[in-house]
Amino acid sequence: MQAKPLTISDIVARIQQLVPPGSPEPDAPKLLEELNALTQSLIHEYQAAGRLQGDPFNEAWTRPLHLYESEVRSRLTGKSILVTGGEGFVGGYLIRKLLALGVQKISSIDNARCPAGAGLQPIAGEASNVILYAGDVRNLETLRQVFILEKPAIVFHLAAIRIPGLAEKIVWETVTSNILGTQNIIQVCEEFGVQDCIFSSTGKASRYWTGEVYAATKKVNEWLFAEAAQTGTVQYGMVRFTHMLNNSSMCEQIEQKVQADRPINIHAPERYIVGQNVGEAVHLLLNALVFSQPKRLRFILVRNLGWPTESLEVALHQIQRSGKNLPIYFQGIPKGYEESFFLGQVDWDHPTEINTLINALETEHYLNISDSGDILISETVPFSIPILHDQLTTLKAQCTNLTHAPTIIKHQLAEVVREVALSSFKQASIFRVLQILRWGINLKRYEQGDFHLTPYQPFIELVVQSLYWRLNHEVLERSQLSLEEFGRMLAALTTISSLRNEVEYLRNFLTMINLPHSYAISQVA
Numbered sequence: 001m002q003a004k005p006l007t008i009s010d011i012v013a014r015i016q017q018l019v020p021p022g023s024p025e026p027d028a029p030k031l032l033e034e035l036n037a038l039t040q041s042l043i044h045e046y047q048a049a050g051r052l053q054g055d056p057f058n059e060a061w062t063r064p065l066h067l068y069e070s071e072v073r074s075r076l077t078g079k080s081i082l083v084t085g086g087e088g089f090v091g092g093y094l095i096r097k098l099l100a101l102g103v104q105k106i107s108s109i110d111n112a113r114c115p116a117g118a119g120l121q122p123i124a125g126e127a128s129n130v131i132l133y134a135g136d137v138r139n140l141e142t143l144r145q146v147f148i149l150e151k152p153a154i155v156f157h158l159a160a161i162r163i164p165g166l167a168e169k170i171v172w173e174t175v176t177s178n179i180l181g182t183q184n185i186i187q188v189c190e191e192f193g194v195q196d197c198i199f200s201s202t203g204k205a206s207r208y209w210t211g212e213v214y215a216a217t218k219k220v221n222e223w224l225f226a227e228a229a230q231t232g233t234v235q236y237g238m239v240r241f242t243h244m245l246n247n248s249s250m251c252e253q254i255e256q257k258v259q260a261d262r263p264i265n266i267h268a269p270e271r272y273i274v275g276q277n278v279g280e281a282v283h284l285l286l287n288a289l290v291f292s293q294p295k296r297l298r299f300i301l302v303r304n305l306g307w308p309t310e311s312l313e314v315a316l317h318q319i320q321r322s323g324k325n326l327p328i329y330f331q332g333i334p335k336g337y338e339e340s341f342f343l344g345q346v347d348w349d350h351p352t353e354i355n356t357l358i359n360a361l362e363t364e365h366y367l368n369i370s371d372s373g374d375i376l377i378s379e380t381v382p383f384s385i386p387i388l389h390d391q392l393t394t395l396k397a398q399c400t401n402l403t404h405a406p407t408i409i410k411h412q413l414a415e416v417v418r419e420v421a422l423s424s425f426k427q428a429s430i431f432r433v434l435q436i437l438r439w440g441i442n443l444k445r446y447e448q449g450d451f452h453l454t455p456y457q458p459f460i461e462l463v464v465q466s467l468y469w470r471l472n473h474e475v476l477e478r479s480q481l482s483l484e485e486f487g488r489m490l491a492a493l494t495t496i497s498s499l500r501n502e503v504e505y506l507r508n509f510l511t512m513i514n515l516p517h518s519y520a521i522s523q524v525a
Contacts, residue, residue, distance in 0.1 A: 011042050015039075018035060018329075021268070021330055025265065040325065052316060063277065063280065066372035067287065075289045080152045081105065081107070087108060087110040088162075099127055106131075107152065108133065110134065111137075131150075137181035147191075152194060154289070156200070156285055164214040179392075180399070182225075186225065189228075196237065197234050199236065201222055203301070205219040206362070208425070216416070220413070229295060230297075235293070235294050237298060239284040239288050240299055240357045241284070242275065244276065246278040250311060268330050273309055287370075291375075300378075302374065343440050344440025361428050361432065361436070362379070364428075365381045365428075382427045383420050383427070384420065384427075395413060425465075428466070430467070430470050431480075433467060434479045437464065440463065447488070447492075467502070486510070490503055
């Protein structure tokens with residue numbers, strides 16, 4: 001009897017059985033031989049399913065983004081422009097684009113060639129009207145020197161530690177560079193009367209909560225710029241980037257393994273990412289000058305990012321393109337990439353406009369589409385500035401005390417995000433909060449037993465805690481939730497022990513208004 005062909009799931013399971021997540025790179029000849037065969041079987045099965053017909057990122061590589069060139073030129077003409085992180089990948093492309101647009105005076109400050117403890121070091125750029133300063137944005141006096149010398153009217157703040165995995169290894173450096181460095185940039189922009197400051201953030205900052213170091217620092221930065229926009233004199237704008245294909249650490253790692261004829265490690269199967277090209281990134285930064293508004297932090301992003309791409313398919317494509325017989329294995333998900341996608345993140349009432357770089361609170365607060373049709377425009381949602389200040393005071397104290405372990409700093413960073421995010425939820429429309437809870441719990445899948453709430457506990461805690469004492473009969477009647485469905489949601493929430501008090505309050509609320517709820521909770525876990 002002929003053996004039943006292996007499915008993609010079968011092949012993946014066998015690879016994980018041979019090399020369990022967390023194992024070192026395989027090197028035993030017989031093991032590699034079987035992994036090679038399984039990888040080729042995966043390629044065959046992907047092809048049979050109509051995949052691997054070309055570069056999985058082909059659409060993202062070639063996707064254009066409109067540049068409002070005449071408006072941008074009018075904002076740039078005759079101005080001195082400063083780019084922090086100008087020797088980085090996006091920063092370098094931005095400077096070249098500024099030159100192409102006729103900007104006559106461009107400077108950059110970057111720590112790429114800055115020895116520890118060194119003072120300001122000017123370096124000639126490729127063009128005569130570009131000067132590169134080797135300096136660190138964490139050094140306020142260094143920044144002041146650059147601003148005195150260059151007198152920038154427009155600042156693009158790109159300097160940051162950007163790789164999530166690296167950020168988890170150098171927590172202190174990431175927090176001080178990304179947050180304290182950003183505070184310095186805002187301070188000197190205000191001191192020297194800068195006209196515009198544009199900040200590059202990440203789609204990861206759209207998460208309601210994150211404990212990952214890189215994403216959390218960027219989220220805090222968004223709040224810092226939002227506060228500065230409200231209280232300062234500079235006009236601030238922001239962009240959110242996603243996976244930059246031209247500078248992709250994932251693609252570079254895979255290509256290095258291919259060139260070295262080594263097994264290719266993937267975090268896990270069914271891990272998906274969206275990508276964008278550097279041309280889109282540069283056009284976003286320049287267009288932000290056009291879309292920014294006084295006294296508010298407006299941000300822009302690519303509207304249509306296309307379907308997410310599986311990292312496994314990217315690896316299989318690069319193996320296929322190389323013509324080599326190389327094996328893949330799943331190393332496990334490292335720190336900096338662990339958080340699961342919360343279904344309450346996006347607005348499921350408008351599925352054709354779902355974009356993972358913007359959350360459902362933001363789309364309700366403010367959402368517009370550029371007349372070019374390819375840019376989404378939104379604003380940061382309200383939050384408590386005093387809570388942000390209080391939390392950052394504690395975080396700064398922990399960064400100043402060099403005896404504190406990185407885990408302590410990381411924990412406090414996560415607390416900053418949690419407390420400020422909770423203040424946003426408490427100010428948000430309660431009807432939107434109830435929608436987010438409904439989407440996030442996903443009752444149908446939960447009650448079928450194929451969906452669990454535990455991986456999403458921090459997100460659900462924020463949503464439920466913000467409902468405390470805000471719910472009333474009228475709100476429930478006007479919401480999209482039926483009373484039966486709300487009772488079922490409470491039943492699901494009893495699995496999260498940290499919400500015991502909140503669920504008890506909501507259960508008593510249902511009892512008090514004497515509503516029929518056959519799914520009401522008989523006991524709180």
